[in-house]
Amino acid sequence: MGFDLEALREAVKTHGNVARVVIAAIKGSSPREVGAAMLVWKNGQSGTIGGGTLEFQAAKAARSQTAHARQTQHALGPDLGQCCGGAVTLLSEIYDLDAVDSLDDTVVARSASNTEMPLAVKRLLAQARGQGLTPEPQLLDGWMIEPVHKPARNLWIWGAGHVGRALVDVLSPLPDLAITWVDTGPERFPETIPAGVTSIPTVKPAELVRHAPRDAEHLVLTYSHTLDLELCNRLLSHDFRFAGLIGSATKWARFRSRLAALGHSPERIARITCPIGDPSLGKHPQMIAVGVAAQVLHPARQNELKKDLSA
Incomplete structure (x- = not known):
């Protein structure tokens, strides 16, 4: 699992602005794992964060999203009526071609709140880029970190x-x-x-x-x-x-x-x-x-x- 940069680039070229919704964190059970993502545009979408009510509502919210990035929490049982019983944090971001081209081609790290990069994130990125260690997708001190996907x-x-x-x-x-x-x-x-x-x-x-x-x-x-x-x-x-x-x-x-x-x-x-x-x-x-x-x-x-x- 990783940030599929090429799929995002192709979607933006084809559909214009595209929202990418990724599962940033999980508590308890969830239909998909951290790093699972979907792309959403005006009249369609690709990929999945697990289907069901969570995906339907996340896609609907992404199509009306005005902020560049938004982080939200969802209790799957009480809020959405899903049987998983856990809770997920979603990060939804809007991309155009300039935004896609500005992304790192090894590890994508960003914060929905535009906070300064914490030391723990800097250390993880240094290991990834300097030692070739691939980090797991994770939300670390408010920053979402995803390795760029490379076909294995x-x-x-x-x-x-x-x-x-x-x-x-x-x-x-x-x-x-x-x-x-x-x-x-x-x-x-x-x-x-x-x-x-x-x-x-x-x-x-x-x-x-x-x-x-x-x-x-x-x-x-x-x-x-x-x-x-x-x-x-x-x-x-x-x-x-x-x-x-x-x-x-x-x-x-x-x-x-x-x-x-x-x-x-x-x-x-x-x-x-x-x-x-x-x-x-x-x-x-x-x-x-x-x-x-x-x-x-x-x-x-x-x-x-x-x-x-x-x-």
Whole structure:
């Protein structure tokens, strides 16, 4: 969780002045954690601070807000009739492009009351910027502190067909993923590419493998078995954190044989996961995407990846 600077910048560019409402502090139970935020503009919003009455009233108040920043307290049970029973402090701020451009790109620290920065905040910022320590989102001596969000994982999706599009629809809203989407031509992509997704049309997609970070994760699902095989070949020669190939057991048996003939060892080939997803969900593109997304995001698989990286 962190301050999503790019999402805020894009919202301001698209909608003009935008209010950002963030949970600054919690007492007791709450529908979301400290640092959860939503963006609100005249006719819409994105993100969530937990839904329900709290979010509805906070969005309504943000649309009529005149002050640059406002800090409010809300008792979820007595005031709002929500079952959580705790209390939250919200910080609501209005941003235009100048305000967004003035923000620090490492840690955003500010006070709704424009008080002088306390020593405790100065020390925390010095540690964050000087020692590379990322602070947790928190309200400290009246100052809201949030690290600027940086996607933690690079995901490359090879193929913009039905399954590729469904996967991008499912995964692109997740803030921890920086998605690179590759296919053979611009006509293969939809007219609108989701925010946070970099689309790359290229006649020879396999040539891009060498530009991928070695800790990137890859999902190979192009329209061509020949291209799929070449991508697997290049990935095995390059390195990756995870690589998954869409296909049947029969397809994977043929690929294993061909990859072995190209000089890859059985142990190396076994690093590619095929099939990907959950076959029990069916073959509809959206169902395939749901299964693959669950596999990519499953905590147990992430623990396995961490072990691989530390080995």
